[in-house]
Amino acid sequence: MKNDIYLRRSRKVIVMQEQHTLPDTYLATALKNISALGFTFSPALMAALRTLSIFSFVKWHKKLTKSLKKLVGAHVQYCPMYPNFPQQVMEASEAELYLEALFHYLTEELPALTPDKREPLVDQIELKVIELGDEEDFRQMMRKLIEANTSISETDKADLAWTIEHEEQVEKLLPAVIPQKEQIGFVAAALLRCGKTDAALIRPYFKTATDVLRLAVALSDGDVSLAASTPFRKFKRAERRLLLELLEQCSDITEDMLRYRERWIRLGEILHPSEYKQRFASCHAAFDVLRNNKPFETFNRNVEEALRYFDTDRAVEHLLERPGEFARRLDHLLRLEGNDFDWVVSFFDSVADRVATPVLLQVMAHFKHRQQANELRLFFPKGNVAKAFALPDSRFPIPSDACESVVNICENILLVRFAKQPDMGKVFIDERLQHYMVPFSQRSASKALRTLVRGSKLSMPAGDTIRFFLWWKEGKVEGKETGRTDIDLSAALYDEKWNYMEHISYTNLKSEKYVAMHSGDIVAAPKGACEFIDLYIPSIVAYGGRYVVTTLHAFTGQVFCDLPECFAGWMMRQYPQSGEVFDPATVVDRIDLASNTQISIPVVLDLKERTVIWCDLALTRNPNYYNNIESHQTGVVAMGKAMTAMAKPNLYDLFRLHALARGELVERAEEAQTVFSPQHGITPFDVEAIMASFLAS
Template sequence: MRNTIYLRRNRKLIVHPGHSRLPLTYMATAMKNIEYLGFTFSKELMEVLQTLSIEMFTELYHQLAKDLKSIVGANVIFKPMYPDFPKQVMLASTAELYINAMCHYLTFQLPEHVALDRFPLLDQVDLEVIDLGSSEDFDRVIRNLIEAKGSISESDREDIEWVISTSDDLSTVLPDEIPMKENVGFVIGALLKYEKANIKHIAKYMKTATDVLRLAVALSDGDVSLATNTKFRKFKRPERRLLLELLEQCGNRVEDMLRYKNRWIRLGEILHPAEYKSKYNGCKEAFDILRNNKPFETFGGRVEHALRMQDTSLAADLLKNRAGEFARRLDHLLRINEDFSPVVEKFAAIAMNVSTPVLLQVMAHFSHRQERHDMRTFFPKGNVAKAVAIPNTLPDIEGSACETIVQTCKNTLISRFAKLPSLGDVYVDVRLRQYVMPFSQRSASKALRTIVRGSRIEMAAGDTIRFFLWWKEGNVNGKHTGRVDIDLSAVMYDEHWQYVEHISYTNLRSNKYNAAHSGDITSAPFGACEFIDLDIPSIVKYGGRYVVASLNSFTEQPYCDLPECFAGWMMRKYPNSGEIFEPSTVMDRIDIAADTRIAIPVILDLVKREIIWCDLALQKHPHFYNNIEGNQKGMVLMGQAMTSLIKPNLYDLFMLHAVARGRIVEDADSAQTVFAVSEGITPFDISRIMAEFIA
């Protein structure tokens, strides 16, 4: 399992040298087989593998092949309705496509087609290298996840929990401090679950009442982001005492608990602090105030009163004691008073106390504050990846104020980063401007290459992009899903987001563009798949620019209730060569497992030849039929929002580190530290970036 996690996250394997000499035929056969999946071994890994016995190598290889197939999606059988897609769909008559579809809808049987021999794959692919790793490096990967300055994904949490459950010594993965509060609740919950913690061990991580609330939520298998309510389970007496002891040590208890008043009242009914007559007096007092609505003046209440009175001086003076809150309210303070100088000066005085993630977001916000955009886009906190776009009605702010704030943030960050170890000569790839900084990954799906929502990836060589979808119906948690019909669709728009065409089960091919759908399959007891081919030059030639790829659960099951569902895309130069699903050409594969019925994995910008990473849910309850026509308005809005998104980017982050910690060079080959798209520290090293560079 450790190598399964390590391979998925870092493309590395831990292999201990043996004392044998592996026959070269075994090595060559294994490498040829994984080449079909798009991978190969590094020289260092080959050297160690050659010291293994045949039995040891065979065991390692079988697990490796299984893991690699799962990573790219080759662990299932792809059997589309038209086995000679796309040629077969493009050549069939409209009547034939219609009759085949109607027969399938009535009988759920696929039309009988004898697959013709296909030419071997003509595309040349760049193989991804699997390198030799180490136990120390694996522990660092897990430690980086725990130390992340932002929220982590469900997949990240699963990996951490496995390590906690199986490791006897956690000293190499548990840091002295866990910066992200959600991670505190989850990690401590896992330590308690596997009986690897006591109050002395975990008390240092628990600093506020909300930390304790998150722990109670984690122990109840709830949402530690607190975006949704959790039904607390009945805690055992030792667990109740632990939670009360942790809460008793927290300062500013009542104000913190009032933020989640109703949840605390429900939790208090389970903890029963009144049962302990001579203990937990602070907890008893706090619960008494909450339950009986006793008056209690809070810091937030004082700040809100000052803002209502438009007394920015008083508000700023209050907020100076809470630097992070000051930074988050900075735009509001500047909007309600034309004399911005006192606010800007007070912010400069406390900037060194603001966390790095908040400073980076403030810097990015005010860098673009004077630009006029039609929409503002937010990603609400929670486990489902949703985006909210609202009209941009923010009034203007004095440009000099924005410039001063940006420079204050830069100076503070450079000073902070300068205290970190030297990076030597540093190369920073300018293409990193296209990649968004990772601050929140809680709703990110497991993928072949996970990056941050809103980032733009250059398309590989090839004129055809092929989307694929695979899903299965069956039993989940003892309950059968019933018939499951997931539909793969692609909608094309021009540069002004005016609709031009769509490819879906209602329109298997385009009359104008070279685009085709492999056929609508409406039941998947043994698994089912759909494909869409889009020829980029033909779409651009006739004015198309953006393509929104979407998955729609026509039968209304949320994806989290399916045994398996994933999607992805390939770049193909010769779409009629090779198999329809060629693992080595897969650019990305993403699990679709959120509590939603519509997913938008990516948006394509065909003019710039960029893939915009979305990993979004559109809406939970679509209008009328759950198909592409019924969701046009929402898709356009999400498309416009994602293509105009302004977020902090990795180029700016790494340039700050380069200025503070090294000397910038123009050539990657001469650099000691490389920040780039495909070498050195890349946008896909999310956990490392969150732990080591948003520091």
């Protein structure tokens, strides 16, 4: 399991070296086997494997192969409706396609089509290198997850929980400070479940009442982001005392508890604070205010009231007490003041050094692009589901001088802050990192072959045909049958101005204008089912096409998290008729679909720029229509427009600030001691290191 986590997160593995000499034939065979999956070993890893006995190596290799197959989606069998896809679909008439689809809908059996012998894969594959790792590096990787200054995903939490349970020296995982509030509750709960902590060890992490609420939620297997309510389980007496003890040590607990009043009332019914009113007097008094609705003036109420009456002076007076909140409301304040903005900016300048690094970076990027005219604004509500909302941008403008002043304030503070960190020497930053977003919030990120941040733009590998794939299975989940399950893979094509051109889906298996086709609509998956879409890029661009939005629709209404397994991804092919329809060596990305939704948008393609925009988004279906691409065109277009125009902090700007503050920029990677690039040195996929080391306050 440790190597599974290590391989997926860092493309590294641990080898328990021995004193043997492995015959070359075994190592060569292993290299041949994993090359078919798109991987190879580094020289250091090969040297370590040569020390193993044949028995140890074969055992290790079996586990590795199983993990690699799972990573790229090669652990299941792919039987598309048309086994000779794509040629078979291209050559079939509309009548043939219709009759074969009708046969399948009536019988749920695939048409009796004979697969031809396919030519071997002739595409040139760039193999992904697996490096040699070690126990300490793995431990530091997981420690950086705990130290992350942003929220982490459910996959991250699962990896951390396993590591905490199996780590013998768990104290080495724990930093002095856990900066992100959600991690505090989750990590403390994981430690408590394993019996690896006590109140003395975790007490320093808890500063606010909401920290304690998150712990109670985590112990009840709930959403520590608090975006959704959690039914609390019954706590043991020792757990009740611990929660009350942690709450008692926090300051200003009444106001903080009022933010989540109803949840605290429900939790209080389980904690019974009145039993400990002498020992935990502050807790008892706070619960008394909540339960009996006693008057209590709060910070947020004062700020909201001031803004409601356009009393900027009073709002700023309150916001000076909480610089982070001041930063988040700065756009609103500047809109209210118009050209008389100097005094608001001046007050922000006086407290900006107390604003967290992630917030400063977001404020800086926001005001850097504030003057740009955008049709839509994109919002990602807090929570474990990757939902997004796009609304018309109707905000009043802000003077350019005000925007420039705010950007300069943020940049100057960040430079001073970053200068306190260790020197990086000569630094090279690849300009392509401008297309990769900073990982501020990963809580709703799906498990994938590569960890990416929404809005990041990846260059397509060489090849003219992009092949999307989908695999799902119906069956039993936690004792409940899913019933017949039909998931549909679709792709909608748009021009430069987002005008609809065509879609490829179960309702339109092939295009008459472009080289684009679907492998056939499968409507049941008792043994697993798959669908593919091929898009020949030059043919679409030649007709004025630019954008492609890929979507996945649960036609039969199940949410993705209620399926035994469901995942999607894409391959790049130059010779699509060669090799198998699903060839693991050509897989570029694979993503698990496990959200509590019925529509997913994995990626958007910009064919003109040859980029893949990572979305990993969920849409809400319209209950009055069939769940397919035709019924959700408005939402699909809105998400596509918003994702392609999204202006968020990018990694190039973040690393540049670090280089200016604590290094020397150079123009060639060969000259540098520290390298930032998509493939070498610190990459966009080193999410743990970025969140912990480069977003530190």
